[in-house]
Amino acid sequence: MHLASCLLTILALGLSLCGASPAPSRHVVHESRSSIPTGWSPVRRADQDIVLPLRIGLVQPNIHKVEEYLMEVSHPQSPGYGKHWTPAEVGHAFRPSKEAVDVVRSWLLMSALGADRIRMTNDGTWIRVYVTVKEAEKLLGTEYYVYEKETEGEVIACADKYHLPEHVSGHVELVTPTLQFDFKHKRRAAEKRDRPPPSKLWRGIPTSNVSPASSAVAQVNGPVENITEQLSACGEQITPACLQLLYNFTDFTPQVPGNNSIAIVELTPNAYLASDLDMFFANFSPSQVGERPIFVSIDGGVVQTTTESLDDNVESDLDLQYAMALVGPTQNVTLLQAGDLVEGASPNDVLDALDASYCTYEGGDDPNLDPVYPDPDGGYQGKARTRHDCGTAPLPNVLSFSYSSAEAYFTPAYMERMCNEFAKLGLMGVTVLWSTGDYGVATFGDCLDAAGDLGSGTDYTTFSPSFPATCPYVTGVGATQINTTSTRTMESAAYEPGKLSSGGGFSNIFALPSYQQTVVQDYLTNYPPPYSSSVYNSSGNSRAYPDLSANGVRYTVAADGEWLSVYGTSASTPVIASFFTAINDARIAAGKSSIGFINPTIYSSSFQAAFNDITDGSNPGCGTQGFYAEPGWDPVTGIGTPNVAMLRDLWLELQ
Structure with missing residues (x-):
């Protein structure tokens, strides 16, 4: 026997x-x-x-080396710069x-x-x-x-x-199942599942951050007779032409649009209205009337018209109108629409669709924070084998998320799992951009208490960092505005009471990455914030954000058939994505790789001259003025706003 x-x-x-x-x-x-x-x-x-x-x-076996691997293909002085991995190589390594x-x-x-x-x-x-x-x-x-x-x-x-x-x-x-509270016990017949959709944890621009706008004024690529006068008008209304002027992006014509890609993520029920796109294009880019993004559905994602409101439409309208107008009619823009109308979606659904191995990595998605497929409430039922979409979406060169949440909402394991996946996308040559949030050093207006719980009131005085912008393997995008109160700088940190305070600060979870050490230590040494360690993570050893910024105030947007003025880091993020798409176009046309994970490059000394340093303003929250914009990097505007033409030329010099 x-x-x-x-x-x-x-x-x-x-x-x-x-x-x-x-x-x-x-x-x-x-x-x-x-x-x-x-x-x-x-x-x-x-x-x-x-x-x-x-x-x-x-x-x-090699997950502890993921940063080392990423730096090999992303640091501008590395012999392996731009030699991105294939999905098969990533799968084999880990x-x-x-x-x-x-x-x-x-x-x-x-x-x-x-x-x-x-x-x-x-x-x-x-x-x-x-x-x-x-x-x-x-x-x-x-x-x-x-x-x-x-x-x-x-x-x-x-x-x-x-x-x-x-x-x-x-x-x-x-x-x-062991310590995780995610294995559901069979419910009695009378019990009803009552859980808010995961998309509630992820917010773009709240409806309160929009206001009526006058008729749109400037045409894309139209004649510019007086730049100073035009930029003065842009202080009242941002249009695609304003962004072109502000950031030296006036001569872009795609050379290899078929070999380049940009993807905008939307979480259902956020959805664009086709009529809004045409209303915007008719005013700003007439040749694009009738143009639509390439649609990729993830886990039942649909461009829904069941409900139409600012809550439902303004985010997607904004993202697509500006991304599509800035890259022009010959460069396709992909829409990754995630989640059904019953459960919505979380970013993990998008990552599952981009990388099939993520569906099961470290146990897969968290059913308490991510949608469950097949949907028990009658929505998307998933695929026959995987239950949800795994590896079904094409990898883009640039990936833009105009959403944000809070570190305090999630466990460290949840955040680390997602963050490692962003590193893997970077290894494969994807630039991942995240908005930093619209509440300064708070999260949706809430702060932390001594126990680390989110809330409001006299006991909640500790700054609440934004996630995933605190992940060291993404590029966090803050917001600025045209400076109408000072002549020192063209732009200042974005702050409009009740509408926008640009997110920024220091992580409570992630360590300070090597590419950021010098600038963060310089900031804390030369411009120490006037707060104790009980207010923010002042150790000097934590990931700091944002990495860079762009204008995020008074965007002229067509939404629900009206012209609106929109505010948010949700606005600056797709704009930055469009700029990097143009830089990718130039590199690909020259026979070079996409720029991939950009943080080690933009923090390098040779690239600093290609950013406009922002030294005015702050990001109030939690009953304080937040952090202040200072010379060099700061936790309000990062290293500043881009000069796209200079960045393009610098990136063309890299191998």
């Missing part, structure tokens, strides 16, 4: 496991928690015969080792789980096995309980920790 069992094991694993039985391995705590999430409480032990879809996430797979499978087999129950995901990062609660408790040295929260129903999770054999633990990142 022992020999037969051993032969079966050899066939299953391809390992030499016969002979003396291995000595039992010491079990160690693999993960633990000190408390359960707010609002949840244990109600009973989980029934022993409940079946759990146990998923064992294997260690990605695929778990054969040793990890063999060790974990062997442990499961030796735990009396049959080989027919053990499955490997296609990307090689997860081992799946269905076990009962009784089997899981024995495997993991833990106890499972049913936890309940009034608005969420019931979940099954471990009590406080779980264990793995010591020789197994080093090959495993995490096991689910």
Whole structure:
């Protein structure tokens, strides 16, 4: 019997496991928690015969090197600059080792789980096995309980920790379901799911940030008789022509539009109206009347017209009108429309669609923060195999997100998982841009208390950093405005009471990246903010944002058939995306790569002259004036606003 069992094991694993039985391995705590999430409480032990879809996430061997790899292809002085990786190369670099797979499978087999129950995901990062609660408790040295929260129903999770054999633990990142509150217990028939859509965590421009505008005034590429006079008018109304003048972007004609790409992300129910695009183009770029973005649906994404309002339309109208007008009629713009009308979407849906391996990386999306497919409330039902869109969207050269959220809304693991994916996109040559938010050092008007919770009132005085702008592998975009109160600089930090305070500050999660060390240390040394460490992360060792800025005030936008004046970092982000698309066009036409992850380059000394340094203004919030714009980099406007023609020429000099 022992020999037969051993032969079966050899066939299953391809390992030499016969002979003396291995000595039992010491079990160690693999993960633990000190408390359960707010609002949840244990109600009973989980029934022993409940079946759990146990998923064992294997260690990605090179994930700790992701910044090193990214710098090799992104730093302007690196011999490997611009030599971006293919998706296959990215997948291979981070695929778990054969040793990890063999060790974990062997442990499961030796735990009396049959080989027919053990499955490997296609990307090689997860081992799946269905076990009962009784089997899981024995495997993991833990106890499972049913936890309940009034608005969420019931979940099954471990009590406080779980264990793995010591020789197994080093090959495993995490096991689910264990400490995560995401395995839903079967609901009683009378219970109804009541969870806000994930898109509520991600906001573009609130309706309060728009106001009536007079008739639009300037034509794109029209004659400019007096630049000073024209820019003075731009202080009252921003148009595509204003942005061209402000940022030296007056001579762009795409040379290789078919080989270049830009994508704008919209989260349903945000959707453009075709009539609004034509109204805008008729006034600013007549040749583009009738032009539409290339539509890519992600997880049921639809350009919906079921509901039409400023909440629904102004964000997408703004993003597409300015991105399309600035790159012109021959350069296609792709719209990545994510989420159905029932659940909406989160950025993770977009990342799943761009990179199939992300769908299962570290357990996949979080069902408490991301949509669940198939949608249990009758929306998008997903694909037959993957349940949602994985690897279905083409990789663009520039990716623009006009949304923001707060670090405080998410767990560090959630943010790190997403941030690592942005690094992988950078490795593949994608420039990822994120708006920094419109509430200065606060988040949607809320700040942190001493416990790190978001809220408002006298106890909430700590600055709340914006995510994902704090991820070191994205480019955070702040907002400026034409300076109408001072003659010192053409622009100042964007601040309009009740409408916009440009997001900026210091992360509470992510470390200071190497490309930013000099400028951040210079700022903190020469212009130390007048706040204690209880107000913001003053350590000097954390990621700072934004990286750069562009005008974000008084954009003339056609929305719901009206002319509106719109404010926000949501406006500056697609504009920056358009500028970098033009720079990519010039490099591709010269036989060179896309610019990819730009932060190491724009922070380099040789590129500083191509940015307009902003030294006026601040970003108020949390009952303070926030941070102040100062010479050099600052946590309000970053390194400044771009001179696109100079940036293009500098990037053309790189290999």
